[in-house]
Amino acid sequence: EVQLLESGGGLVQPGGSLRLSCAASGFSFRSWAMSWVRQAPGKGLEWVSGISAGGNTTNYADSVKGRFTISRDNYKNTLYLQMNSLRAEDTAVYYCAKRRYGDYDYWGQGTLVTVSS
Amino acid sequence: AIQLTQSPSSLSAYVGDRVTITCRASQGIGSALAWYQQKPGKPPKLLIYDASSLESEVPSRFSGGGSGTDFALTISSLQPEDFATYYCQQFDNYPRTFGHGTKVDIK
Numbered sequence: 001e002v003q004l005l006e007s008g009g010g011l012v013q014p015g016g017s018l019r020l021s022c023a024a025s026g027f028s029f030r031s032w033a034m035s036w037v038r039q040a041p042g043k044g045l046e047w048v049s050g051i052s053a054g055g056n057t058t059n060y061a062d063s064v065k066g067r068f069t070i071s072r073d074n075y076k077n078t079l080y081l082q083m084n085s086l087r088a089e090d091t092a093v094y095y096c097a098k099r100r101y102g103d104y105d106y107w108g109q110g111t112l113v114t115v116s117s
Numbered sequence: 118a119i120q121l122t123q124s125p126s127s128l129s130a131y132v133g134d135r136v137t138i139t140c141r142a143s144q145g146i147g148s149a150l151a152w153y154q155q156k157p158g159k160p161p162k163l164l165i166y167d168a169s170s171l172e173s174e175v176p177s178r179f180s181g182g183g184s185g186t187d188f189a190l191t192i193s194s195l196q197p198e199d200f201a202t203y204y205c206q207q208f209d210n211y212p213r214t215f216g217h218g219t220k221v222d223i224k
C-alpha cells in the first residue's frame with residue numbers, strides 16, 4: 001500500500017524557516033517524480049514545486065521561487081521542502097504527491113504551516 | 118502560466134442528477150488534464166487522467182472529455198458520496214496549475 005506521510009509543519013514567524021519532510025513507502029520511490037501542493041485555509045489547490053525521480057530536475061511556482069527548495073533522498077525514501085523567508089501568504093496545508101504521467105495519483109494527508117507573529 | 122477556468126464555481130443538485138463541470142485552459146494543452154475530487158479535511162483524489170481516462174477503482178459514473186482548451190467532467194447520476202469539490206489540473210507546462218474548484222452540494 002502506497003503511503004505518504006508529511007511532517008515538519010507548525011507555527012513560524014514571518015521571515016522564518018521550516019523544513020517539511022514526506023516519508024514514502026509502498027512503492028519504488030526512486031522511480032517516480034514527486035511534488036508539493038499546498039492549500040490555504042478555505043482556498044483551492046496550488047502547485048508549489050516538483051522534482052524528478054533522480055532529483056536532478058526541479059521546478060517551482062513563481063510565488064516560491066528563490067525562497068523554497070525541493071530535494072529528495074532516494075536512500076531514505078524521503079522528499080523535502082526547505083522553506084525560507086516565510087510570509088503570511090504561505091500559510092497552508094502542504095501535501096506531498098506522487099507524480100505519475102503528470103497527474104498525481106497518491107497524496108499524503110498534509111501538514112499545516114502557519115506563518116504568523 | 119496556463120490559467121484554468123472552471124465553471125460553475127458551485128452548483129446544487131439532487132441525488133440522481135447528471136452533472137457537468139467544465140474547465141477551459143488559456144492555451145492548448147492537448148489531453149494533459151486531470152480531474153480530482155476533494156472532501157473537507159481530506160487530500161484530493163484522482164478521478165480522471167489524460168482528460169478522459171478513468172482512474173482505477175473510480176466509479177464508471179464519472180467520465181471526462183475534451184482536448185485542446187475545453188474539457189468537461191461529467192457525473193452521470195450523482196450519488197450522496199459525490200458531494201465534494203472538484204478541481205482540474207494541467208500538466209502540459211510548468212508551472213502546473215489547478216482550476217479554482219467547483220463545489221457540488223445537495224439541493
